[in-house]
Amino acid sequence: MKYLPLLCLPFLFPSISLAESTTCSDAKELYEGIKDSYDKTIVTRTVQMLKTSIKACGQTTQQLLGVDDKFLDSMAKESRKREFLRVKDDLDNAAKYGNTKQFEKEFADYSKEFGFDDYKNYLADKKQQGLDAEAKVRNSCTAVDMSKEMPATRNQDSVGWCYAFTAADLMSYKLKKNISAADIALSYQDDWLSGMDRGILGTAASDIGGGFIDNAISKSAKEGFCLESDVPSEDNQGGNFAENMRQLDFQGRNQILAQNLACNDLYSEAKKMFPKISLADVQDVVNKTVEEDFILGLRKKSCKNRIQAKPEVVSVQRKGFYNGYNDLISRAVSDEKYADIIDEQLSNKNPVGVGIDAYGFYDRRAPASTPKSVGAHAVTITARRFNEKTGQCEYKIRNSWGKGCSQYDKGYECKEGQFWMPKGDVLRRTWDVTYVK
Incomplete structure (x- = not known):
């Protein structure tokens, strides 16, 4: 039996250039991205890019993806419908805490597109609710800012020690010294074998885990705090x-x-x-x-010379409900109760730590956490202001992701790793509040 020479292969199979093959692969990857994201963001332009890519590939949509163009168009339309629902949520949430003007035109445009005939009455009700809330919030949302009295924003890098960085923030403000977050974490996890699943001679991957702000402060206070310069x-x-x-x-x-x-x-x-x-x-x-x-x-x-704090300086209070990932979607304290706690402390010029769903930092419209998808995080609220442009009260979030701002939703004003988040956005994602009396 004779083997066909290699030169015969192009005549036996369809001719596909490397460029065409790459284009087809890119189109498939683009389609997978659309399937993953159409329920979270508008994909109209991405679908048009996909169609262009498929055409350049030299195949039909059905041949390459197993679906037709009508199906792609339906995904684009569905993504806009879901965006409409997110805009409606924005309008509803804004109306609870202040002015709705930043969402009114977008809501009206989507309502016309999708045939929401009664949108004018709905919008009028929300506008009035927002104006009433704004009048109330304008008086209560007094400006206070403690961020300049705290050390520079830090970066927790690759460890799940957000609770310790928040604890260090609160104690740095109280003691007027730059307290080490790593030292607090090491004190909190002093059994260490449960803090790092090291295995025999360190062969297992380490799990440097999370914890609770109040417990970390209380435990560290017993032996004293360490300066950031030491650890x-x-x-x-x-x-x-x-x-x-x-x-x-x-x-x-x-x-x-x-x-x-x-x-x-x-x-x-x-x-x-x-x-x-x-x-x-x-x-x-x-x-x-x-x-x-x-x-x-x-x-x-x-850290041989630890900073001792009097018991009254480290009287830690935690309000709310967080007993594990399966309980994240349960709320024992209402938004209004959280607001009262946070605002009382800020008015007394006392920063607060909050346990919060961090998915909203990347995307303010992101779905809230579920037991299977948890954005459990801890940050410090260091300031409050009334935003005249939006008619909303805002909190300043001091995070532990470094001094950059590119990771945060573009709707949030950010500088040096600290950003302003509308009060309503914070409250609906918060599950507990911690402060030091």
Whole structure:
């Protein structure tokens, strides 16, 4: 039997150039993106791009995707219908807390497009509700701003320590010193084996997990707080915070097992996280501790002069309901109750920490968390203002994602990693509030 020479293949199969093949692949990828996003955002332009890509591919929509153009058009139309519902939600939420003018035209245009005949009456009711709310909010939403009295915005990087960064924010304001978030987290997770699922000799991936703001403050207060300069919470001379910690943990425990006091390499690694530590300190930790407590031993050596706070300074209050991911969609405290708690503390020039659904930071219209999809996060509210342009009261959110602003919804005014979020948007995504008396 003779094998056909390679040169015969183009005559046996349809001729498809590399460029056409790439275009077809791109079209399929674009279609998958549309399927994933049409219920969250308008895809009209993306569908038109897809049709153009399919045409360049040289196949029909049916041949390439198994659906026809009418189906693609229906997805585009459905995406606009869902956007209409989101705009309606915007209008409804705005009317509860202030002026609705920023959503009125968009709501009217969509109503005409989709045949909502009674939209004028509906809109008139919401406008009046909003005007009534604005008159009330304008008087109560007095300006207060504590953000300038706090350290620069920090970045929690690769660890789930948002609760500790918020706790550090609250205590930094109270003590008028830059308190270490990493030290608070290490104190909170001092059993460490439950804080990091390390496995045998560190072979398992570490899980540097979350916690509660109030518990973290109360536990740290018992032994005193540490300065950020002694135990930095970010950067660590470059690299990934969690990875630096894993590497240090791995090296340290191996050295303890070997009882090897030649610690120069280990000392260099330890300095990334604990810049104030000495070589003698590292040797002492290796000599006197068990491997499970290595990181904690370094922590104690790094912060020898802890800041003690009087009990009345660290009287922590947590209001609300958060007992686990399965309870996130349950609310034991109403929006109005949260508003009263937050506003009372802000009026007393006291920042508050909130447990919040962070999906709304990326997209203010994002669906709320469910037990299967949780945006559990903690941030600090540092200021309040009345926005004359929107007729809404706003809170200033101090996050722990660094000083950038590109990750936040474009509708939120942001600077140096802190952004203004309408009060209504904050309240409908909040499940607990923590403050220090």
